[in-house]
Amino acid sequence: MLLSIDTSAGTSVAVVDRDRGIIAEAGESDTRRHAEVVGELIRLCLDRSGVPIAELSGVVAGMGPGPFTGLRVGIAAANAFALGAGKPVVRVVNHDGIAWQHYAAGATGPLLVVTDARRREVYWSAYDGADEFGLPRRTQGPGLVVPADLGSAVTGYAGFSRFDAAEASAGASGMLAEGLFEHGRPFAGKEPLYLRSPDVTIPGAPKRVTG
Amino acid sequence: MTEPLVLGIETSCDETGVGIVRGTTLLANVIASSMEEHARYGGVVPEIAARAHLEAMTPTITAALAEAGVTLQQLDAIAVTSGPGLAGALMVGVGAAKALSIALDTPLYAVNHLVGHVGADILSDSHLDYPTVALLVSGGHTSLLLVRDLVSDVELLGETIDDAAGEAFDKVARLLGLPYPGGPEIDRAAIGGDPKAIRFPRGLSQPKDLEKHRYDFSFSGLKTAVARFTEQRTDQGGSIPIPDVAASFREAVADVLLTKALAACADFGVPRLLLGGGVVANARVRELAAERCAAAGVELRVPPLSLCTDNGAMIAALGAQLVMAGHPPSMLDFAADSTLPVTLIQA
Ligand SMILES: [Zn+2]
Numbered sequence: 001m002l003l004s005i006d007t008s009a010g011t012s013v014a015v016v017d018r019d020r021g022i023i024a025e026a027g028e029s030d031t032r033r034h035a036e037v038v039g040e041l042i043r044l045c046l047d048r049s050g051v052p053i054a055e056l057s058g059v060v061a062g063m064g065p066g067p068f069t070g071l072r073v074g075i076a077a078a079n080a081f082a083l084g085a086g087k088p089v090v091r092v093v094n095h096d097g098i099a100w101q102h103y104a105a106g107a108t109g110p111l112l113v114v115t116d117a118r119r120r121e122v123y124w125s126a127y128d129g130a131d132e133f134g135l136p137r138r139t140q141g142p143g144l145v146v147p148a149d150l151g152s153a154v155t156g157y158a159g160f161s162r163f164d165a166a167e168a169s170a171g172a173s174g175m176l177a178e179g180l181f182e183h184g185r186p187f188a189g190k191e192p193l194y195l196r197s198p199d200v201t202i203p204g205a206p207k208r209v210t211g
Numbered sequence: 212m213t214e215p216l217v218l219g220i221e222t223s224c225d226e227t228g229v230g231i232v233r234g235t236t237l238l239a240n241v242i243a244s245s246m247e248e249h250a251r252y253g254g255v256v257p258e259i260a261a262r263a264h265l266e267a268m269t270p271t272i273t274a275a276l277a278e279a280g281v282t283l284q285q286l287d288a289i290a291v292t293s294g295p296g297l298a299g300a301l302m303v304g305v306g307a308a309k310a311l312s313i314a315l316d317t318p319l320y321a322v323n324h325l326v327g328h329v330g331a332d333i334l335s336d337s338h339l340d341y342p343t344v345a346l347l348v349s350g351g352h353t354s355l356l357l358v359r360d361l362v363s364d365v366e367l368l369g370e371t372i373d374d375a376a377g378e379a380f381d382k383v384a385r386l387l388g389l390p391y392p393g394g395p396e397i398d399r400a401a402i403g404g405d406p407k408a409i410r411f412p413r414g415l416s417q418p419k420d421l422e423k424h425r426y427d428f429s430f431s432g433l434k435t436a437v438a439r440f441t442e443q444r445t446d447q448g449g450s451i452p453i454p455d456v457a458a459s460f461r462e463a464v465a466d467v468l469l470t471k472a473l474a475a476c477a478d479f480g481v482p483r484l485l486l487g488g489g490v491v492a493n494a495r496v497r498e499l500a501a502e503r504c505a506a507a508g509v510e511l512r513v514p515p516l517s518l519c520t521d522n523g524a525m526i527a528a529l530g531a532q533l534v535m536a537g538h539p540p541s542m543l544d545f546a547a548d549s550t551l552p553v554t555l556i557q558a
Contacts, residue, residue, distance in 0.1 A: 005310075035301070035302040036546040039544070043313055068261070072261060072264075072302065073306035077309065077310035078310070080268065080307035081314045192265065208442055
């Protein structure tokens with residue numbers, strides 16, 4: 001059983017089990033209240049699931065892509081919960097969770113997952129389908145572009161069915177993590193998928209104050 | 212519970228601080244700073260600071276536990292800075308602290324960063340009496356507080372209306388071609404300089420300003436005055452007397468800080484002044500504080516520098532005081548509040 005936390009869009013928390021599926025899931029779609037709600041949502045999911053912390057086998061962190069301020073809250077919470085509970089953290093690309101959910105619902109074939117990156121840009125990932133265990137096969141991305149450039153950024157764009165996801169479900173990323181673990185597939189790396197550099201400019205010479 | 216074991220988490224600016232105290236005894240104070248990553252930008256870049264907090268959080272907690280020789284399971288409470296500070300940076304600490312407290316089933320106290328600076332003094336050997344005036348000066352804040360009781364009665368007397376004093380040091384260092392952070396550089400450059408060579412302005416010190424801003428600070432005019440001076444010198448084909456400029460600038464900052472702090476002591480009849488924040492590292496600020504306090508018969512308290520700069524131990528110390536005073540833990544839904552008022556000691 002896993003506690004899963006995803007703050008790549010709103011704040012989503014779930015307790016999942018390989019056999020029982022998503023046991024409890026709770027979310028807040030407001031994209032400005034991650035730090036405020038993440039604690040209550042964790043507690044709510046643990047309470048609703050009835051799963052004692054000691055029985056969890058790990059914590060799932062959604063590593064993005066996602067707007068950085070919110071994304072970080074979920075990763076920080078997942079890391080800290082794992083530290084406190086003495087459990088491992090496993091990391092997933094949240095677009096993979098969205099794709100997993102899509103295929104689990106019966107979809108087949110090439111899929112393009114698109115999510116809001118703010119500042120008039122979108123994050124995208126492309127999949128050629130799901131494998132025999134229902135695990136999505138990501139073939140391109142994740143990437144970051146202005147919407148008008150999606151067609152040129154994604155190779156074979158016209159062949160994909162496009163899915164614009166407004167939310168990311170921690171239940172779905174949790175179930176994906178269960179599948180990755182069961183079938184020995186790699187998890188995501190330790191680096192958050194910000195896909196965007198911090199806004200900084202190297203200062204030039206100080207501006208004159210006298211005319 | 213007389214001596215609670217408390218872990219404090221601080222991420223309001225560019226230091227990831229984790230401290231552990233037992234009551235008023237310091238057990239660990241571990242700080243991971245992202246300062247070097249900001250150096251080329253001449254100031255703290257919030258997004259770079261927040262990314263560094265996320266990376267440093269788990270290793271810093273682990274290092275603090277090792278230094279204190281305790282386990283997470285032994286903690287009686289966790290305290291975390293919920294504001295004021297940089298929003299994105301605060302959120303990392305708040306998110307982590309909430310999850311950690313749930314995983315451990317340990318009470319969580321959301322505390323005020325500025326009051327934390329005052330709380331740092333509790334960890335020194337002798338105890339601070341109240342009330343006290345506290346002057347908290349760093350790159351992120353310049354505040355003058357009247358503390359009647361650490362856990363229940365803190366009043367904001369004044370604060371900067373533009374730049375923080377530490378920012379002024381950074382900006383003037385840049386004007387003089389010195390690297391970031393500016394405080395220690397200005398200190399070095401001022402050696403041998405004449406603090407009276409150039410009379411730089413003291414912000415909000417004119418009678419008309421004092422009416423409305425008796426305890427407030429302003430450093431942007433001072434920064435502009437230094438720029439004007441250096442430009443005029445350069446335009447006239449002269450060289451900039453860096454030691455004199457550095458010493459005179461530093462004198463203006465120290466003078467205005469301590470004039471206002473001691474005015475507050477006198478106005479409120481409080482014979483104590485506590486310094487906190489990274490600018491306390493500045494030699495002239497400390498020296499002038501000692502002179503002026505001695506002359507005014509005011510007891511001066513300056514915690515060790517490692518407890519003056521932003522750190523988790525001061526947050527743990529304040530958390531422990533709240534626990535010992537019987538305050539209930541914070542509700543789990545508190546926010547990271549970049550403008551948390553100082554009157555909210557606990558969120
Ligand atoms: Zn501070």
